[in-house]
Amino acid sequence: MHSRFHTAFPGLAENLQAALAPMLADTHFPAMLSAEQVATLQSATQLDADALAFALLPLAAACARTDLSHFNVGAIARGVSGSWYFGANMEFLGATMQQTVHAEQSAVSHAWLRGEKALASVTVNYTPCGHCRQFMNELNSGLSLGINLPGRAPHTLGDYLPDAFGPKDLEIKTLLMDEQDHGFPLRGDALAQAAITAANKSHSPYTHSPSGVAIVCRDGRIFIGSYAENAAFNPTLPPLQGALNLLNLNGFDYADIERATLAERADAPLTQWDATVATLRALGCENVERVQL
């Protein structure tokens, strides 16, 4: 088991600990549960799905990297496929506040990058901030996305975001998590190809600046991140954040990063290059390349 779970795990109910132990055995537990694993945990604990998600939140929060605030937020996104995806906030020393990933963004991006087609609900241990409510309003589940908070009745995103501003206000019909393929041909080495693959599924309806990042770890594992724009612009999740989030959730550390590649259009109105290089440098990685779409 990864050492980050050592404090939270003993606090879980004993029947949950017993059923979870084999799933968490690998240091690189993928921070997601298949529908079958969820069913196993439910029958071992006799918890309904909502109660099980709440019970698992301490493990999701244990994945947080909060070197600034030490305020660990955990989230679990439940996909329509039945799979559950952990999310946790990430703060980056030596970068800017704007590079921060919120736990809700982490769980949503996690589910999306693993190929989930839509979300049914998000369970989170603190009330979602305005930025996260806006970020989630980009999703193809719309305002009917379930939001489950400890000690509160289940609600929808619409309840938490009345009078919502969203993609429709900008006449955008393709939503976050809708299937997208920008069709840029794959080229270059395996890492460049992974970055292009990530860019091809990115969500950039507002600026038409698709982008993707691929990070390779010293053991050869590759993590990709796709850019996810937001109708309100600022809550946009950059592609590097998507990749760093998967790397972290899979139990890797920044020191494991060998190199990274960014894929973007040379003639796009926006560029991720400077922010990507600056944040990776703050994390100790100077080896960054760019491949043109």
Ligand SMILES: O=c1ccn([C@H]2C[C@H](O)[C@@H](CO)O2)c(=O)[nH]1
């Ligand atoms: O909805 C929220 C609110 C805050 N945070 C994180 C951001 C930052 O890392 C820390 C303090 O705001 O908590 C979240 O992850 N989700």
Ligand SMILES: [Zn+2]
């Ligand atoms: Zn937030």
